[in-house]
Amino acid sequence: MYFKRFAMAGTMALMSTTAYAGCGLTSGSVRILSNDFPAVHAVAEGAEACAGDGVTVSKNQTAEHKDIQVAALTSNPAQYTTAVVANSSIVPLLSDGLIRPLDDLVAKHGQSLNKNQLVTIDGKVMAIAFMANAQHLFYRSDILEKAGVDVPTTYEDVIAASKAIRAAGIMEYPFALNTKSGWNLAEEFVNMYMGTGAPIFKAGTAEPSVNNEHGVATLNMLKELVAYSNPDYLTYDSNATQALWESGELAIATMWGSRGGAMLDDEGSSAEVVSATMLSGAPTWGGGSVPASTLWWDGFTIAQNISDEDAEATFVAMMNGISTDMVKANNDKAVWLINGYVPGKAAEGIAQTANAGAVPYPMTPFMGAMHTALGAEISDFLQGKESAEQALMDVEAAYTTAAKEQGFLK
Amino acid sequence: MPHKTFLWFILPSLAAMVLFIALPIFSVFVQSLYVEHDQVLITTENCGPFGCKQETTVDVEATQILKDQAPLGKFNGFQTYSNRSHLAFAELTQAWSTATNARDFFGQILNLPFYKALAFTLTYTFVVTPFVIVIGLGIALGVNALPAKIKGPTIFVSLLPMIVTPLIGSLILFWMIDAQGILGATLQRLFNDNALSLKASPSLTWVMLFVYGVWHSAPFSFIVFYAGLQSVPSETLEAAMIDGASRWQRVRYVVIPYLTPLVTFITLMQLMDNFRVFEPIVGFSASANATSLSWIIFNDLRGQDSQLFGSAAATSMLTILGVAILLTPVLIRTWREFNSKTV
Numbered sequence: 001m002y003f004k005r006f007a008m009a010g011t012m013a014l015m016s017t018t019a020y021a022g023c024g025l026t027s028g029s030v031r032i033l034s035n036d037f038p039a040v041h042a043v044a045e046g047a048e049a050c051a052g053d054g055v056t057v058s059k060n061q062t063a064e065h066k067d068i069q070v071a072a073l074t075s076n077p078a079q080y081t082t083a084v085v086a087n088s089s090i091v092p093l094l095s096d097g098l099i100r101p102l103d104d105l106v107a108k109h110g111q112s113l114n115k116n117q118l119v120t121i122d123g124k125v126m127a128i129a130f131m132a133n134a135q136h137l138f139y140r141s142d143i144l145e146k147a148g149v150d151v152p153t154t155y156e157d158v159i160a161a162s163k164a165i166r167a168a169g170i171m172e173y174p175f176a177l178n179t180k181s182g183w184n185l186a187e188e189f190v191n192m193y194m195g196t197g198a199p200i201f202k203a204g205t206a207e208p209s210v211n212n213e214h215g216v217a218t219l220n221m222l223k224e225l226v227a228y229s230n231p232d233y234l235t236y237d238s239n240a241t242q243a244l245w246e247s248g249e250l251a252i253a254t255m256w257g258s259r260g261g262a263m264l265d266d267e268g269s270s271a272e273v274v275s276a277t278m279l280s281g282a283p284t285w286g287g288g289s290v291p292a293s294t295l296w297w298d299g300f301t302i303a304q305n306i307s308d309e310d311a312e313a314t315f316v317a318m319m320n321g322i323s324t325d326m327v328k329a330n331n332d333k334a335v336w337l338i339n340g341y342v343p344g345k346a347a348e349g350i351a352q353t354a355n356a357g358a359v360p361y362p363m364t365p366f367m368g369a370m371h372t373a374l375g376a377e378i379s380d381f382l383q384g385k386e387s388a389e390q391a392l393m394d395v396e397a398a399y400t401t402a403a404k405e406q407g408f409l410k
Numbered sequence: 411m412p413h414k415t416f417l418w419f420i421l422p423s424l425a426a427m428v429l430f431i432a433l434p435i436f437s438v439f440v441q442s443l444y445v446e447h448d449q450v451l452i453t454t455e456n457c458g459p460f461g462c463k464q465e466t467t468v469d470v471e472a473t474q475i476l477k478d479q480a481p482l483g484k485f486n487g488f489q490t491y492s493n494r495s496h497l498a499f500a501e502l503t504q505a506w507s508t509a510t511n512a513r514d515f516f517g518q519i520l521n522l523p524f525y526k527a528l529a530f531t532l533t534y535t536f537v538v539t540p541f542v543i544v545i546g547l548g549i550a551l552g553v554n555a556l557p558a559k560i561k562g563p564t565i566f567v568s569l570l571p572m573i574v575t576p577l578i579g580s581l582i583l584f585w586m587i588d589a590q591g592i593l594g595a596t597l598q599r600l601f602n603d604n605a606l607s608l609k610a611s612p613s614l615t616w617v618m619l620f621v622y623g624v625w626h627s628a629p630f631s632f633i634v635f636y637a638g639l640q641s642v643p644s645e646t647l648e649a650a651m652i653d654g655a656s657r658w659q660r661v662r663y664v665v666i667p668y669l670t671p672l673v674t675f676i677t678l679m680q681l682m683d684n685f686r687v688f689e690p691i692v693g694f695s696a697s698a699n700a701t702s703l704s705w706i707i708f709n710d711l712r713g714q715d716s717q718l719f720g721s722a723a724a725t726s727m728l729t730i731l732g733v734a735i736l737l738t739p740v741l742i743r744t745w746r747e748f749n750s751k752t753v
Contacts, residue, residue, distance in 0.1 A: 067712055087458065092716040095449070097470035121467060122454035129459045172604065181698035182709075204453065204466070231610035232589055235695035295460045337459050360460040365449065365468050368714040376523065376709065379698035383612065386521070394521065397501075401494045405720055407446040407484065 023050035023320050028313025032059040033069060034084030037258065039131055039334035040298065043084070046321035055313055065089075073098040078303035081314040086298050087361050088368065090119070090127055095365045099126055099301040105315040112319070117337050119299055129299035130322040131334040133258045134358060135178075135191055136293060136349035137283055142276040143170055143251040151278070155192075155221055155285035155292065158252055162228035165251050174251035175228040176244060179382075180237040186375035187294075188254075192218045194359055195285050195292030206366045206408040208399050210374075211392035219381050219388040221285055226382055234379055248273045254282065257353075260346035261332045279345065281352030291353050294361035297337070366408040373398035435730065442490055442723035444483035447476040483720070490724040495706075497728075498522045524725070527701040528732075530616070534702070535684040535736070538623035542680055543673060545624060546631025551661065553632070554639045565636070572629035580622055580693025584609075587618065615699040622690045627683065631676045638672045639665065674744055681736045686729065703729045 032047060034040045044059045051057040060080070062068075066089040072079035073093060083093060093099045101124040106113065110128070119127040137158075139151060147168045149161040158175065165174040178184040193200065198214040201207060226233050236244075242259050244250050246269035260279055263269070282293030300318045302311050320326075324340035335347045343351060361367075373395045381391035403409040411419070450472035456465045492499045501522055509515035519525045553564050571579060586593040587608045598606050608614045642665055650660050688704035691697055697705060703725060710722035 066715055070716065089715050095468040095470065095473075095716070097474060116459045118457070119459075120455075120457045122456070132459055180695055201466075206451070206466070230589060231605055231607040233610075234698040235584075235609050237695075297459045354460065360458060360463070362465070363456055363458075364466050365451075366466075368716055372709070372714040376697075380521075383698065385612075390521075397494050398523070402718060402721070404493075405445045405486075405490065405718055406716065407449040408451070410448065 023055070023316050025050065025053070025055045025313050025316055027054040028056075028310050029081065030055065030057040030310070030314045030317045031080045032057070032061075032082050032084065032318075033065050033072060033080035034059070034061050034300075035065050035086075035298075036061045036063050038261075039258065039330070039336075040084055042326055042330040042333055043130065043300075043318070043321040046323060046326040047317040048321075050313075050317040050320050055317070057317060066092075069093060070096060070098065073303045073305065076305040077307070077310075078305040081303050081306050081310050082300050082318055083303065084298065084300045085127065086133075086296050087119075087363050088296075088371075090299075090301060091363060091365050091368065093301060094121060094126060098304050100304045100311065101125060102128065102302060102315065105302070105312060109312075109316050109319055112324070112339060114337065114339060117299070119297070127299040127301045128318070128322070129297040129337055131258075131298045131336050132350055132354065133256060133296040133298065133335065134293050134350045134353045135187070135254050135256050135282060136291075136353045137280045138245065138250075138253045138255055138260075138263070138349070139278050139280065140251045140273070140276045141278050142272075143174070146170060147251075151280060152252065153280075153283055155195075155225065155283045158283060159224055159228070161252060162225075166228065171249070171251055173228060173230040173249075175225060175253065176230070176233065176236060176241050176250050177225065177254040178236055178238055178241055178256070179222075179226060179229065179233045180240070181234045181379045182375040183371065184237050184375075185234070185379060185382075186371045186373075188222060189218060189374045189378055190361070190371065191254075191282070191293045192221055192285070194294055195283075195288050195290055197288055197290050200362065200370060201364065201366070206364075206403055208370065208396045210370075211389070211396050215392045216388045217286060219378060219391060222378075223382055234382070243268075245269075245277070246273060257347070257350035258334060260349060261334070264332075264346050279349035281349060281356050282358060284356075289357070291356045291358040293353050293358045295354055295358050296361055298334075366403050366406070369402040369406060369408070370395075370399050373402060438723045438726050440482070441719055442727050443485060443487060443720075445486040445490060445720045447473065447480070447484050449473055450476070486720065490720045491728070494522065495710075495721055496524050496724050498524060523701070523706060524703075524728075527703050527706050530700045531685060531687060531702045531732075533616070534620065534623060534687050535681060537620045538627065538684050539677060539680040541620075541624045542627045542631050543676055545628045546676070547635050547666075547669070549628065549632040550635035550639055551665070553636060565633075568632055569629045571625050572627070572633075576626060576689035577693050579626060580690040583618075583622055583625075584694050609695070612699040615694070615696050619687075619690050619694065619696060619700055622694070623684065623687065626690075627680060631680070634672055634676055635669060638669045642668045674740060678737060678740050681740065682733055685733050685736055703732065 030047060032044050034044060040061065044061060048057045069083045069089065070092050073083060074096065085093065103125050106118065106125050113128065117129045118125045119129055137152065143165060144151065144161060147161065147165045147170060149164045152158040152161050162175045165171050177188050179188055193210065193214060196214040196218065200210055202209045238256055238259060241253055241255050242263060245253055245263060248270065263277055264274060266274065282291035284290065285292055302314055322338050324338065327336045327338045327340045331342055332344050332346055335350045377394040377398055378391050380386045381388050400409060450469040451466050452469045453464055454467050455462055491497055494501055502519065505515055505518035509518060520529055549568055553561060553568065556564055585591050588594050589598065589607055594608060598604055608618050646664050647660055650664050686704050687702045688708065691700055691702055691705045707722045707725045710718040710725065
């Protein structure tokens with residue numbers, strides 16, 4: 001579906017942008033706030049190529065970006081002219097009106113953009129997406145073969161395969177997901193819950209709706225899965241699972257697609273592990289057809305509280321940052337949504353997940369409160385301290401308290 | 411000193427205290443009485459790389475009007491203090507009326523975030539503080555008895571746990587106790603149990619955090635006691651030796667009475683510090699098994715895309731209240747001693 005475009009893009013003849021000082025600009029200040037991973041480093045470097053001739057480009061790339069973005073963009077003039085966001089972190093900027101509509105700038109400078117790069121809210125372009133991400137399955141073909149199991153396509157298969165690997169004495173804990181208590185664990189719940197097709201909130205309201213049979217089934221599935229994870233699973237974030245994978249401790253794992261490039265390169269692991277590492281789409285479960293995953297995009301926004309001149313300079317510089325040349329030089333660092341991208345092995349998992357109809361992570365303003373409540377409350381159930389119903393009741397109570405304070409619920 | 415001179419004398423520090431301590435606390439208190447305005451929600455069609463979808467969004471303009479009218483937010487009084495994330499009065503009442511026995515009642519209470527955190531915070535404070543004092547005194551006595559040549563290096567090494575930044579120290583230990591780490595793997599071999607994990611079991615996590623707390627704070631009490639030991643009069647010690655007192659008796663009847671004021675000092679500092687335990691919980695990724703009041707504040711401010719300022723402020727005020735209650739007995743004791751000396 002959406003990803004056919006990527007495949008075609010590689011074969012198409014494309015306009016190529018050349019980086020020259022100023023990028024055709026004569027003045028303006030570009031100040032970038034973004035997360036800190038290789039793909040956005042590449043984008044920021046592309047934008048920095050526009051520095052010179054009266055144009056200044058500065059950047060702050062930090063994993064703490066979402067904690068400072070609201071304060072930094074509230075000041076007038078804003079501390080940063082662009083915030084690089086994902087579909088969850090754009091929400092507070094939208095809710096506070098801190099980013100500006102980009103329709104004019106897109107019309108003037110955005111001819112090279114694909115239509116699916118435009119993130120529109122109520123018809124207005126609010127962000128330009130440049131890469132996609134999703135959690136999906138990673139597996140070791142050699143170990144599955146040794147255990148005599150097929151590639152899992154459902155989480156029931158994953159459990160069966162893990163059981164077979166354990167029974168064959170190959171690994172005691174063959175499976176892992178990012179289950180670190182807090183944000184990561186909540187993300188796994190959301191992904192799994194999406195596989196049921198049920199909504200997280202009652203339609204049209206901010207009322208929670210996870211304390212139901214779908215929620216209970218989701219929790220039970222997670223509990224069955226972590227039985228095949230190392231007992232330390234509540235401390236596993238992406239860095240931990242990637243390290244476990246690269247050291248050959250895992251046979252099957254659900255991890256972020258954006259880690260694929262790093263896991264398939266020749267650093268940090270042995271040739272035996274890398275050559276057998278395979279990526280496939282997120283599994284379905286419970287007889288459902290929707291992959292148990294959420295789709296994420298990363299994109300850039302332009303601050304509201306800056307001069308139009310700086311906004312234009314920032315847009316042009318960021319467009320240079322997400323140019324086809326940049327993609328050609330950094331093809332395997334991400335699943336780019338940009339023309340010129342040639343999907344490689346690292347992109348297969350995300351592409352399959354998206355093509356199988358996974359849903360995007362909700363951009364609703366109260367989803368953050370739900371995510372936090374899930375992250376804090378469901379570990380009690382996984383550890384056997386309370387029932388699934390009790391855990392979900394706690395989630396809804398914690399969410400309701402937070403949502404009331406944020407003004408979403410009365 | 412005449413009162414007027416005294417006033418001028420302390421004015422600078424008084425001003426600094428008002429500016430940097432009293433005013434911020436007052437502002438946090440004011441913040442804790444407010445919550446965000448009711449958000450005006452609308453349904454819009456949002457499109458992105460993965461297609462279009464009807465979603466709920468905030469009507470920025472309508473909400474902005476509300477915000478401009480009252481920039482502090484919506485006045486909520488003490489309701490943030492009484493909600494489920496804090497003192498949870500409604501849930502307590504319900505637990506009281508539905509609980510079948512005391513165990514069930516406490517089970518329900520400890521399921522509430524604030525009380526869960528309070529339980530760990532208090533246990534941590536009351537386990538770590540005495541250990542820190544006893545072990546610190548032990549190290550100080552030991553080091554004091556060393557020959558002068560190796561004293562310097564020993565003191566330096568003993569201080570290392572305090573010199574290392576708490577977060578870094580806990581991360582180092584976190585990796586060492588990993589199932590693949592040197593301590594974790596050794597423990598698994600010793601007990602011949604592959605499922606033994608210091609990170610997974612709630613009670614072992616607590617023990618690990620206590621051990622870390624003692625490891626980190628013992629140098630502080632060591633260095634204070636060590637300084638105190640230098641002031642113990644050698645005449646009294648020599649007199650005790652002539653009277654035939656053993657080393658233990660000298661410590662018990664001469665050294666410890668001299669160091670009692672320092673014990674009060676260290677107790678005060680440790681009660682305050684340990685009640686605000688935070689870094690090890692983050693460093694050890696222990697939030698599934700142990701949360702503290704400071705961790706709740708952190709989670710309100712950094713756990714999600716937008717911050718819960720009112721909630722964090724309320725927990726902060728409750729933490730200050732908790733510290734005040736904890737310190738009261740020690741302060742009363744010090745006050746009495748002070749008075750008895752001046753008379």
